[in-house]
Amino acid sequence: MKLDKSKDLFKRAERKIPGGVNSPVRSFQSIDGTPIFIKRGMGSRIIDVDDNEFIDFVCSWGPLILGHNNQILLDELKVLGENGLSFGLPTEIEVEMAELISEAIPAIEMIRMVNSGTEATMSAIRLSRGYTNRKYILKFDGCYHGHADSLLVSSGSGTLNNGVATSLGLTEDIVANTLVCQYNDLNRVKEIFQQFGMEIACIIVEPVPGNMGVVKPKEGFLLELREICNQYGALLIFDEVITGFRVGYGTVGQQAGVTPDLITLGKIIGAGLPAGAFGGRQEIMEMISPVGGVYQAGTLSGNPMAMGLGFKLLNILKDNPDIYKELEAKAIYLETALNLMIEKYSLPVTINRYQSMISIFFTGEAVECLSDVAKCNLKNFKMFHREVFKKGILLPPSQYESWFLSAAHTNEELDQTIKVCEEAFKVVFDQ
Numbered sequence: 001m002k003l004d005k006s007k008d009l010f011k012r013a014e015r016k017i018p019g020g021v022n023s024p025v026r027s028f029q030s031i032d033g034t035p036i037f038i039k040r041g042m043g044s045r046i047i048d049v050d051d052n053e054f055i056d057f058v059c060s061w062g063p064l065i066l067g068h069n070n071q072i073l074l075d076e077l078k079v080l081g082e083n084g085l086s087f088g089l090p091t092e093i094e095v096e097m098a099e100l101i102s103e104a105i106p107a108i109e110m111i112r113m114v115n116s117g118t119e120a121t122m123s124a125i126r127l128s129r130g131y132t133n134r135k136y137i138l139k140f141d142g143c144y145h146g147h148a149d150s151l152l153v154s155s156g157s158g159t160l161n162n163g164v165a166t167s168l169g170l171t172e173d174i175v176a177n178t179l180v181c182q183y184n185d186l187n188r189v190k191e192i193f194q195q196f197g198m199e200i201a202c203i204i205v206e207p208v209p210g211n212m213g214v215v216k217p218k219e220g221f222l223l224e225l226r227e228i229c230n231q232y233g234a235l236l237i238f239d240e241v242i243t244g245f246r247v248g249y250g251t252v253g254q255q256a257g258v259t260p261d262l263i264t265l266g267k268i269i270g271a272g273l274p275a276g277a278f279g280g281r282q283e284i285m286e287m288i289s290p291v292g293g294v295y296q297a298g299t300l301s302g303n304p305m306a307m308g309l310g311f312k313l314l315n316i317l318k319d320n321p322d323i324y325k326e327l328e329a330k331a332i333y334l335e336t337a338l339n340l341m342i343e344k345y346s347l348p349v350t351i352n353r354y355q356s357m358i359s360i361f362f363t364g365e366a367v368e369c370l371s372d373v374a375k376c377n378l379k380n381f382k383m384f385h386r387e388v389f390k391k392g393i394l395l396p397p398s399q400y401e402s403w404f405l406s407a408a409h410t411n412e413e414l415d416q417t418i419k420v421c422e423e424a425f426k427v428v429f430d431q
């Protein structure tokens with residue numbers, strides 16, 4: 001496979017852009033590779049600048065649930081652009097989008113639009129502190145909520161009140177105010193609340209984490225978090241930036257029957273344009289400026305292009321619920337075929353799937369939290385990634401990600417993917 005043009009572009013990029021990329025996971029560093037530069041996408045496929053074609057399981061990390069360059073969305077974009085790109089003044093489409101999302105997710109009584117998932121979670125955290133007048137937040141190790149300071153904290157050992165910064169540039173008080181525990185570890189959550197409960201503003205959680213690979217909540221975990229928050233007067237925030245409108249027309253919270261106080265959205269609601277949102281109970285949302293005292297703003301927030309395209313996509317998803325059934329069927333098809341191989345060759349590999357989100361972990365043990373994910377054999381993952389890449393399958397270039405399927409992926413492409421995976425397993429495990 002020739003990658004000359006990508007390599008040249010990467011050299012140029014490295015001179016002017018830190019690491020050559022505008023977001024770290026694109027660098028392919030975690031698989032010891034260099035990035036491919038993309039020229040165009042069509043349906044389930046992308047073509048790089050060297051004219052290599054890949055079946056794409058990155059799908060822009062989630063937003064492209066219909067695949068690349070969907071014709072209906074492209075046509076809509078042209079119409080939207082003719083009216084103007086941005087006004088910084090209210091537009092009708094913002095009201096329509098707010099009504100549509102609130103109708104789909106009743107827990108969102110009011111909503112504020114932003115430009116990214118990071119802004120959504122950052123604003124929701126500030127709001128939770130403003131509403132409760134408390135300082136601590138509790139998050140889970142391995143859950144990613146964007147790159148706001150207070151959320152870039154994780155914990156090496158799970159030691160109480162001893163969160164470890166994931167980045168330079170964070171002040172000690174920010175790190176100390178973020179409490180961290182392992183996902184699915186309810187006992188730990190209870191211990192932390194026993195000690196700090198009346199000073200905890202919120203629990204923020206990906207109800208189905210997708211950012212340490214796909215991990216599923218244990219039976220009752222989300223409901224217990226709800227009850228603990230009720231007991232101590234803390235807010236429960238579900239970060240559904242990936243899962244919102246991916247797992248179905250709505251959220252994981254709705255599927256689990258657990259109603260959080262605040263919900264953050266992103267990715268799919270922008271349909272590939274930059275958009276995020278946070279919303280929830282009216283009484284809490286009305287703490288936001290200009291009604292309340294929690295400041296939050298954005299020059300391009302509610303941008304009419306992003307709102308218009310997102311509105312179109314959400315309506316397509318609403319009117320075609322079969323899309324979700326088919327997406328899940330495709331993921332089950334992949335899961336079943338991969339599990340058969342794992343059994344047949346006794347491979348130390350574990351598949352986790354929730355609806356259409358699926359991950360392959362290179363460990364033979366169950367994966368229920370980050371310390372389980374940490375047992376993965378990254379050397380094997382890298383080799384596996386390299387083998388399938390050579391044969392035209394683009395998986396997310398990290399062990400810690402979900403594969404993203406789209407409505408455009410065909411059964412033939414899944415069969416091809418399965419065949420290539422089997423060959424790759426043979427190389428990795430030398431069978």
Ligand SMILES: *Cc1c(COP(=O)(O)O)cnc(C)c1O
Nearest residue numbers: 116117118144145146239241242
């Ligand atoms: C992607 C993601 C974010 C951050 O969104 P950006 O648009 O990249 O800022 C936040 N939370 C979750 C769960 C995400 O997957």
